[in-house]
């Protein structure tokens with residue numbers, strides 16, 4: 428159990444031990460060839476759940492059932508692909524981060540546990556994409572172009588990098604938990620994948636929060652000021668990369684431009700969703716000295732302001 432009195436080192440040790448005793452292997456822990464897991468079995472289950480904002484649009488609701496299935500499968504495979512591309516950047520960044528850590532550093536062990544788990548996630552996600560039969564587009568071109576350079580941030584500005592990690596992990600985790608909680612009649616393969624992912628992400632998110640909390644007091648005044656402005660921008664840009672389908676993906680699914688514009692993020696309902704995604708991060712931003720008069724304005728301009736969460740699931744429940 429993680430308690431309030433645990434030191435940073437102890438918490439990282441707890442997280443590391445949890446990684447040893449509870450982890451998943453993409454090819455041992457999913458029975459890919461189980462008949463229930465066949466993508467083509469029970470195709471109706473690929474219709475987008477209510478929890479997916481795209482699934483709630485009038486445009487989607489009015490599609491013929493068969494098109495709903497096609498779009499639903501593409502959409503879910505594409506989100507999975509973008510997720511794994513983020514994880515690839517994260518793994519590369521973790522290696523850059525760990526490279527120069529001093530001997531005996533408590534972060535070394537946990538960050539490499541995390542990289543191991545993310546490798547399994549990329550395998551699990553890619554296997555799902557392959558079996559979906561959808562040749563999905565994945566991330567946008569701009570993001571693909573930036574991908575080789577983003578992991579360098581982990582070496583030079585690890586504080587900013589770990590905020591970026593949260594920008595990727597929090598929205599995906601939030602969406603997956605919402606879908607699992609809604610208890611819709613989802614496809615058992617995707618359900619299994621999401622359960623595995625949510626379980627391990629809880630630790631990763633826990634580590635990022637711990638790391639940022641621990642490092643924040645050591646920041647120089649100038650760095651803190653710059654980072655406070657950068658954090659909301661990182662959050663918003665990366666969140667859009669994950670949640671908004673790229674131009675190619677929109678084309679592949681045949682989603683009209685107006686539908687995309689409304690959904691991301693003109694409608695009041697989707698605005699609310701965008702704000703809600705970052706409640707935990709706003710709490711962390713308060714705690715790590717990232718909220719000031721100027722940065723609050725940036726959060727507001729980027730439409731991700733709002734109340735901070737009062738508590739988040741502690742790493743104990745993650746472990």
Ligand SMILES: [Fe+2]
Nearest residue numbers: 514545548628
């Ligand atoms: Fe992951």
Ligand SMILES: [Fe+2]
Nearest residue numbers: 545596628631
């Ligand atoms: Fe993760």
